[in-house]
Amino acid sequence: MNDRDDVTDAVGPAAEAGDLIAELGPDSEGFFGEYGGTFVPETVMPALEELERAFHDAMADPAFHERLDSLLRDYVGRPTPLYRADRLAAAVGLGCVWLKREDLNHTGAHKINNCLGQALIAERMGKRRIIAETGAGQHGVATATVAALLGMECAVFMGVEDIRRQSLNVYKMQLLGAQVVPVSDGAGTLHDAVTAALRHWVERVDDTFYVLGSAVGPHPYPLIVREFQCVIGEEIIDRMGEIDACMPDAVVACVGGGSNAIGTFHPFLRDIDPEGRPLLVGVEAAGLGIDTDKTGASIALGSPGVLHGMFSYLLQDDAGNPLEAYSISAGLDYPGVGPEHAFLHDAGLARYESVTDAEALVAFDLLCKTEGIIPAIESAHALALLPRLAAELGPKATVVVTVSGRGDKDIDIVREAGLGA
Amino acid sequence: MPDAGAACAGLGAGFTPGRASLVAYVMGGYPDRVRSLEALRVLAAVGVDVIEVGVPYADPLADGPVIAEAAAAAHSANEGGFGLAETIALVAEFRADPGPDVAAAPPVALMTYFNPMLKLGLPRTAQLSREAGVAGFIVPDLPPDSARPWLAVSAGLDTVFLAAPTSTPERLAKVGERSRGFVYCVSTTGVTGERSGLPPALGQLVARVRAATTLPVAVGFGVGTPAQAAEVARFADGVVVGSAIVRRQADPVALAEFARALAAAVHTAR
The missing domain is CATH 3.40.50.1100 (Rossmann fold)
Known part of the structure; x- marks a missing residue:
């Protein structure tokens, strides 16, 4: 089951900084101690493997960091x-x-740090369509923003209760050219939006990149979000x-x-x-x-x-x-x-x-x-x-x-x- | 020495060389416990080859609206909810008495998400399932990469992994190698549910999966009519029908008629 050792060990911060970082994780299977891992339908497993390779490839590429850093400075204001x-x-x-x-x-909000990083990876992977879930709408707005910046199509899944609570952000996303997809399952909140986005990704995995907004989800997302935050x-x-x-x-x-x-x-x-x-x-x-x-x-x-x-x-x-x-x-x-x-x-x-x-x-x-x-x-x-x-x-x-x-x-x-x- | 479950043949017993098998999916506890047991007996009586019993779950990532709504209905129709433990007990009751005209119940696989198994405890899930005569497990959010803890405790139970249109050759090899009983080939990206047509490349997909395993290959997701089932039965070893059966699950007469038509279509397709 160490099929991905070669990928994870070859690059990334874990390889350089020694035991302490190795202890902090994740390991080659995406576990932090006993937590994490990859529990998703087979349909998206190849996409997660592809994402992991693309992420490590980007992180090892000085040109990627140069582009990300300059956008963080000049566009985000860092x-x-x-x-x-x-x-x-x-x-x-x-x-x-x-x-x-x-x-x-x-x-x-901090959300754009991660959105920008992930969207630049999507661009490297040749995916022109990004989706996201959002709770308060901050991640949705940030994703819609980078989609506009990079000229990508964007759909944001949002629970109906959150749409009610956060109407300003809904309107912002629409102004930015994103489609806001209402999710009426469950309580109509963040959990339901993540589920809906994952389901949609399963269906459109060929041409769509899922910009996950928090340090959650299957490996490698918790790692990717952490590194960009x-x-x-x-x-x-x-x-x-x-x-x-x-x-x-x-x-x-x-x-x-x-x-x-x-x-x-x-x-x-x-x-x-x-x-x-x-x-x-x-x-x-x-x-x-x-x-x-x-x-x-x-x-x-x-x-x-x-x-x-x-x-x-x-x-x-x-x-x-x-x-x-x-x-x-x-x-x-x-x-x-x-x-x-x-x-x-x-x-x-x-x-x-x-x-x-x-x-x-x-x-x-x-x-x-x-x-x-x-x-x-x-x-x-x-x-x-x-x-x-x-x-x-x-x-x-x-x-x-x-x-x-x-x-x-x-x-x-x-x-x-x-x-x- | 295998335990009590050894009395139950594996899922492979539901497959016969030279002809395709019908794998029928029923939601446990839907529309209520009694009627889901009756549905199992109806399916056994009409001669389906393998039965999948779905475990109601509140966050069914891989399922379409029909199965998701049946799961929610099963949960609320049964006092105290209806989960994995209740579904295993349901299977035990069915296996003990598969109905008046049925000599032997077909092998039963549980289709469940992983978290109910974790919550019940993996060793306990395996033990209760063996005792109930469950033949195997299909766990849509447990890819072979993450299955080691389950496989370590589930001796005597077949674990079926899923192959998808997106699976790479390396992944198909892993799915084929680690599956027991059969390989479940997902016909299309997306969630379970009936669709108007089958994907045009389905035959090639099944051929790719077949090349990666010696086990029977059953195709599911999006097969909803006897005509579609017959089409799939021409090149696959098994045809899984779920949502179209669950929609009729509350009506034993309609269910029997539909399942009989499916079985005839699948069994005579070649």
Whole structure:
């Protein structure tokens, strides 16, 4: 079963950086520890193998990196600022809070880092049609954007409930020339959109590239998404070095599928020794609370199982059916989590906590009032952890928070919830 | 020493040289438990060669609307839901009593997604299935590459892997080599369900699969009429009919009539 050893071992970061990285995974079969793997219909297996080859081929090609880097700089606007939020720090009782401003990317979230990378791979593979799933619409908008940029056809699968919650992003995708395909199965949210996109991909695998938006799904997607999102954590480390800032005590990011979190965490795991490494904290959506059945906290409440082609923590019933996840945030209401997070959790390399809708709304409001920054409701979940970290780490501690996106898309939701009234 | 399941012949027993077999798919627990058992007996009585029993699952990645909706209906029609454990028990009851006019029940394969097997536990899934007289498993989201943990515990059960139009020669070799019982050749990319016509290159696809295995090759996905079944039976060892049967599953008279027509078409095609 080591059929793909030759491919994975030949290239890619894992080959160069030695044992630590090898331990972080994935292995040649796409497993992070026991999590990950490839659990999909045979029809798409050849496409995944082709994708893995194309990805490693691209990563080994300096011309690919040159093109990606120049687009990240000139089109996306990277590097994004690492901003010292002193009024927020004072309000939550921490010594120093740094915000990694992924909300300042073109299209307003971290999603475009990955979309651009994957779409450039699609282009190399000669595929002129890309599809994507979207929850909050950020990944859909980012995919529609790069499709326009590269002159590709684009279809975005989106649950009907999310279409209702995120009408602004639906309209943006349409303006950008993408087709938005409503998905009315299940609860009409992110889980259903991923399933619909996978099913569609099975049907159109010949001419279509699936731009998966989070660090989930069958191998090699969790690896690909991580590698294209690592720019977040790399820039944090580089910038802190430039300004001679001390290593933070903790680094925090929200986790739905977990792409901005893995992009934030991985460079700290890869490049910083365990003794000097900050506490890495992923924040899941507790929804109405982890003592209710209206929650998206897959690590806190789930158990290992297979969903969307991966083995990971999963909210499921006694018969193994995936449960509907709930969160005020359309980007975090996913019943699974990326396999690398499941591994990091079990290995104790990162910690996972959860934050309720109500706590996220308080944090949303606080960032608006103290710093003049309107965050995505997803990112507000990460910010909501700051008071807890202050209590744990003390008033002098330094914490970095990845603000994964901006909150324009959430204005109706927070208004409905009574903020600003 | 093989355990109790050894009394049950493998899926290969459903195939006869020189003539094609009808493989009929039924959704377990649909429209309810009793009537799904009755449907199994109807199919045994009309002489289908292999029966696939679908395990209701809420996220059926490879299935079209007919099977997905039947799965949802089965889940809600049975108190406490209807999953893998219930489906295995259903097969046990069918095997013990396949109906008044049936000498021996045809071999039964479970068609299930992988997560219900994980949730029940792979060793326990295998053990209960052997005890129930299940002959094999078809798991659409378990490619041979990922099947090692299951194959390690499923002695005595045939695991059928799927070949697809997109499969490379290397992958077909792997599918052919690791399958037991038969190889399931998916006629088309996309999900299960009836289609107006068969793909024009289906014959070549079956020939490619056949070259990769010594096992019988059964074709499924998109076969919905006796005429289509007969066409497939001319070049394949087995013809799988699913959605078109599930649509009639609630009506034993219509089901018997349809299955009889399918069986006649498949058995006399050559």
